[in-house]
Amino acid sequence: MRAIAFLCLLHAAFHETSGNPYSWDGARQSPPGDNSVSKVCVADKSACGCCLMKTNLDRMKEFLTLSTEGLTKYLNKSKMVINNMRDARSAFSASLNNDQSLSCRGPFVNDNVIPYKHVFLNWENGYNDNTGIFTAPRSGVYSFAATIYSTNSTGHTENTCANLQVNNVATELWEKYGQDPEDSNTVVIAVKLAAGDQVAVNLRQGCIICDNKNHYNTFTGFLVYATDEMS
Template identity: 45%
Template sequence: MQRMSKFFDHAYGKVEEVLTETKTMLDNKRASRSAFSVALNNSPRPVCFGPFSADQVIMYTHIFINLGSGYSLQNGIFTVPRSGVYSLSVTIYTPFGNPHACGNLMVNEKLVSVIPEQNGQDAEDSATIVTTMQLLANDRVFVILPRGCAVCDDTKHHNTFTGFLLYATK
């Protein structure tokens, strides 16, 4: 009886160890989730951002998802929560003969991509950039509206900024 009790106590201890390790791995996996997708606004009527006399960070105010809380409504910046490879996309749009649509994808004040749309052959301008890049924890990713440009949006969500972690590297 004592041997059986000892055996079961030992087996139970091993099961508890595996359960604790599994819970830790699951918590780490959940903590590595990072995804955001935002739109310029959610107004029932078109509202424009810009044009301005100086470059401005585009403040996206409508959140579709902000898994991991990396995107800030206060400053329009996505702060990378975990080092890894991320997919980033930006779509810009302006209708009605407004100043042309343009934007700059930035990481830590460094220009990653220019997103111009200035064809002038129709009443609407739009462009999209999609990129995949290695980012480090605490990198700051945002979109600049260059001087003289404008973007307009409503409940159709033509202006979006999206990013998500493909896989963590640390």
């Protein structure tokens, strides 16, 4: 192939010096009345072959350019989708504490939001460990889970109860004190939230929960899928 191209170049150069009106850029303008250009392909088949080769190369270049532009477009679109997926990540998980010894929270005379202090994960910083409240960074469907636990080994005989509150709408967790030494309960929900909506776990009036480094009491949530852009 290289040899053929080289011969064509030599041929074109030879005809350039000999006044041949045909070149790599096609037919040259001839003086009026000069029909030598129209006779080139008839008189010189090799000149037509070189020009045909250049035409095909130009077409191939155009095709490759369009293909590259198309691939670049799809690549940029894929990058945008990946970036949106990264932006859509929102998840947290926390436990009541990380103490060596068992300690209890409650009972209180009123309902009390539980601040889960030991944070395992907090993508997008939606969870506030000072208040115990998760604020949705963007609209979407979220999943939340809460587990409560207490034991009478500390001398407490109160019930173990709380509720998972989503914009003041509660889902109850209740374990009545009985003869067994430990009480626990878990709730898992999926709910649609708007950006700015808040979720928390409320310790009910007169109830207790107990925890240590074993992390019996946990509050977890994550974004399943987003429904619009971040606020």
